Amino acid sequence: MTVDETSSTKTLGASAKAVKKGASVLVLGTVDSATITAAQVIVQRGGDGGAAAAKAAGVIPFQQGTPSPSKSVGQIPDYTEGEGIIVSGTTAYKAVNAAQAIVPGGINDRVVKLSDGEYEVHNISVNWPHHVFVSKDFKVLGYE
Structure with missing residues (x-):
């Protein structure tokens, strides 16, 4: 980037x-x-881009041609990808900050507010997790 x-x-x-x-x-x-x-x-602190923390969290680095595993952790909302409202500013920052604290090491290209008021933080630079779901009060609920 x-x-x-x-x-x-x-x-x-x-x-x-x-x-x-x-x-x-x-x-x-x-x-x-x-x-x-x-x-x-x-x-960011540490200078490794969160690599050590990402590895500890089970994040799978992006590798072209390698399919993402179909596994999930925690609570995944009933949603359809592509639906919702893209948010920015303080709200997006809080959602990304929460997601990166639990599953670091990704590049987040958007934050989407879902119909129930929760957020989907979208990772584009890792094979897993691709979506991190954050509550209305900015706590990670789950990821897939």
Whole structure:
């Protein structure tokens, strides 16, 4: 992914100078193909991009041509993928923050508010879990 910063991009967790190619960051912004225009860049601790925590959580890294396993953990809502309302701002940040705390290491390209008020955080850079479900009060319910 390429991250574009603007004059309004906010950097948290370290100075903007600390953000170099290969730095472990959480980027919130607008996605256009393989580029994110950053509204906020949060420098992650540990510097491994969450790799150790992701491995411990059972996250399966993306490998092209490898199908994702069909397994789930916790409570999975009755929903249809593609339905719901895409959310942004503070709400999306809270949902992504909750999801990354439990199943770190993914790139989240969208947060969708489901009809029951819960959220689906969509991972695009791991084979599993692809969807993390977060409650109205931003607690992870389950993932698949």
